[in-house]
Amino acid sequence: MAGRLLMARLLLAILLALLQGGAFVAAEGDETCSGIVPMKKRGEVVSITDFGGVGDGRTLNTEAFVSAVAWIEQRNAPGGTLLYVPSGVWLTGAFNLTSHMTLFLAQGAVISATQDTSSWPLIDPLPSYGRGRELPGGRYMSFIHGNKLHDVIITGENGTIDGQGDLWWNMWRRRNLRFTRPNLLELMHSTDIIISNVVFLNSPFWNIHPVYCSNVVVRNVTILAPHDSPNTDGVDPDSSLNVCIEDSYISTGDDLIAIKSGWDEYGMAYAHPSSGITVRRITGSGPFAGFAIGSETSGGIANVLAENLNIFNTGIGIHIKTNSGRGGFIRNITVSDVNLWNVRKGLRIAGNAGDHPDDRYNTNALPVVDKLTIKNVWGVRVLQPGSIQGIKKSPFTQICLSNIKLDIAAVKAVPWICSDVSGGALEVQPAACTNLTSTNGMNFCTGAL
Template identity: 75%
Template sequence: WPLIEPLPSYGRGRELPGGRYMSLIHGNGLQDVVITGDNGTIDGQGSAWWDMWKKGTLPFTRPHLLELMNSSDVVVSNVVFQDSPFWNIHPVYCSNVVIRNVTVLAPHDSPNTDGIDPDSSSNVCIEDCYISTGDDLIAIKSGWDEYGMAYGRPSSHITIRRITGSSPFAGFAVGSETSGGVEHVLAEHLNFFSSGFGIHIKTNTGRGGFIRNVTVSDVTLDSVRYGLRIAGDVGGHPDDRYDRNALPVVDGLTIKNVQGQNIREAGSIKGIATSAFSRICLSNVKLNGGAAVRPWKCEAVSGAALDVQPSPCTELTSTSGMSFCTNSL
């Protein structure tokens, strides 16, 4: 596991200062890449790494199972990724990526074993996958605080569809590292069970960047703690040099056709007081629980809600929000 330089959009290892361990499968500057198999298994044997993380004995950031950097025309299909030391599949600074018919597995108590994390990448399609891990199943990212803003490469034009899985964290996530921006995302036909969050869109003061033009549609949730969370207070910082005045813009998010059962809390939408989240549209979102579902919590947000159960926040009643919501359906 040789050491390599930190990603320029992160400025340091994601877990610890300095470099990071190279992924088991690693490529940089490649074109026309195919990783496929007859559902054979790539086993990261991550338990030793998880133990070091839990004991605090890691000197550098753990390796991914697969990382491709600065690469294009990539296909990953019909492979099982199992027990990654850290994130499982990480295309970063890539374009034209297809990840299809992939299974990603790790125990629910394995730390930071994200399933698939497209990062500062464009024209990405992730479809027909089963993922069960210890962290977010799919998380779209684009760099960390001042380093991500300086690098300035967004994640854009990303399609995610027909994903099934379970996680103690989120089924579908954006962030929290979004300093290069995330836009033009469609996630649809998602099925999550026994999870912490169904949908989690997250950023923080100091991130800068933007999250805009994101649509999540046709989602089925079962035994999920929070149906939806959109938050402006999630995630740490790489160092003390981040700009506390760098506020993210969150605008134009549509969440529609979501059906949930055995939901504990509908969720929350909490923006930043000095950078309110705008044009948030909820439509046909019905989250039911065995007992009464705890109500929505909203702050520093505007938008609209149509046919939402339990009853939505009063903040989602603006005229401009209703116009956007009607036009986005």
């Protein structure tokens, strides 16, 4: 009975997403954090056609987009300017945004990435990574990019930003990439950002990557890529503060949402944490994790709330991951009200995940993982309940599992696997590890119900 109820809830969430163009609309009374950055009506509107743009799917519009953004920046109109992209397929190379602008995609509008990778701009590696995420050296600039911006809105009528990523995926598979692949959208050192009512399709690498940003809202978006597309994470807030991701549908080839904060010695030196992150009402599927933290956590990750998640056909439902050499911290994390269906492993908290940028990392830089609460999780067709494996010299502490009910699909149930961890477990089925079953003196967990 419980399994049929969960299945019905998941199917309803997916159906609502499809009826609403892939995204969600918060029901009346639902909490929302869209007020972090209020939507603005711009004082001026221009069209990409005013700058010679042609939406026939063949004409290259890079010069039109670059010229339009430069004009908006120079114009500096009171209240900012909206750049309107009408219905059509607007083929273009990578381009930058500017402050006080709205990029508006009308219904039927597709901004499509050129397949000519030879002219793709190269930029420096992120300072908190020290090198490209995939390869040493620089990296390709994201398809739509921005640095040191303020007051930027990307929205519309569910128009599409298409990265045409299959060319990049094949280069990755053939191992003939020269530099790290481009994200679909990356904003750096920027504030007051809204991304809403847009479809992100076939990103070459990560889809939406706010890094060193603050006050960012991502809501009512759809993110799609094949399940075999490599490293096409949905939304990756990275060393960013005050970020809200809500009411969206994500189906990609990697983690749906992954919170990050830098890589080993570079992330520790840059010391920009991710904090004040809210994730709610997300539905989606992918071969890796539904909701993830890490594994790049060297700048620290704290004060995260993820709730009302519907995750199906996924490798791991909830994945919190770090490693020796990472340093940093993961603390004050709450994940609540999660529905899992057809998931290989319900929960994994790991101290041995992820690789290193080079051989200069300090093996004695051990992360601190403390005060993680996972509660109100229901799962059907879950193969394994999960594992919590800390680090011997830095055990994970105050781990609370509360009201977790997993219907294990395997004929012979695989038990929880735990080591170097302390905390509590209340109303967990299958029963959690013995080192989590005692809650004496652990008010942090007894208050989680």
